[in-house]
Amino acid sequence: MNSSITNKTAEFTGFLHEAAGPMHHYVIVVPEDVCLVFREGKGAVRILCSINGAEEFPCALNPRQGGYVIISSKQLIKKHKLAPHVAFNVRVRSDVHDGLQLPEELLEVLTQDDHFSFEFEKLLPGRKRGLIYYIRSAKTVDTRIKRSLEIAEKVKTGSLHGSKQND
Known part of the structure; x- marks a missing residue:
């Protein structure tokens, strides 16, 4: 486990955006200053995310077109009643378990x-x-x-x- 990722957290105002490409899906664009808190190399970074103060869920900062996004599933959109271009609060923190915390x-x-x-x-x-x-x-x-x-x-x-x- 990388000790440098243990206490990193950030909050930002998120928006649901339709992603361009062959598959129809939505993403939350993560501001660059937030990405800089978590980035340590190439590829996706595992994080824990909370929308509007709800229970955290594991996800990743995924590289896309020079920036980073959080991919939003249909279940996530429905659960949090998200709508395209409507602001919501996003809190992210380092996932010290790399998405592998066992139930x-x-x-x-x-x-x-x-x-x-x-x-x-x-x-x-x-x-x-x-x-x-x-x-x-x-x-x-x-x-x-x-x-x-x-x-x-x-x-x-x-x-x-x-x-x-x-x-």
């Missing part, structure tokens, strides 16, 4: 299953983030447990969609 349910399965733990550690960070997001997106504890157990089985058997053994 309790997944952590419990990893603790109880050495084989799964070993195989999970071999996954690339982006794959882990995707699985963590999938588990966190469940609304109930029971569903998060069910998803954690399903992922454990698929990782152990190499049947996880996109795994090298499955390709």
Whole structure:
């Protein structure tokens, strides 16, 4: 873990912008002075973000056309009732876990299953983030447990969609 990213925070007024390109989606353009607080090299930087003081969610500062943006999912737009070109407050801070903070349910399965733990550690960070997001997106504890157990089985058997053994 990089100790230089532990306490970085920033706030700014955000706006939802339609992104140009083949896929229809929206982004929050991040002001350059905010980006300078977090930038340490090339590529995306993992951060935690809060919109209008709501619960934080993991995301990234993604490079786009000489600047940086936060990609806005349909769920994020709906949850926070965002509309294009309408101002809202954005608070960002460094994600010292790099988007890899484990949900309790997944952590419990990893603790109880050495084989799964070993195989999970071999996954690339982006794959882990995707699985963590999938588990966190469940609304109930029971569903998060069910998803954690399903992922454990698929990782152990190499049947996880996109795994090298499955390709």
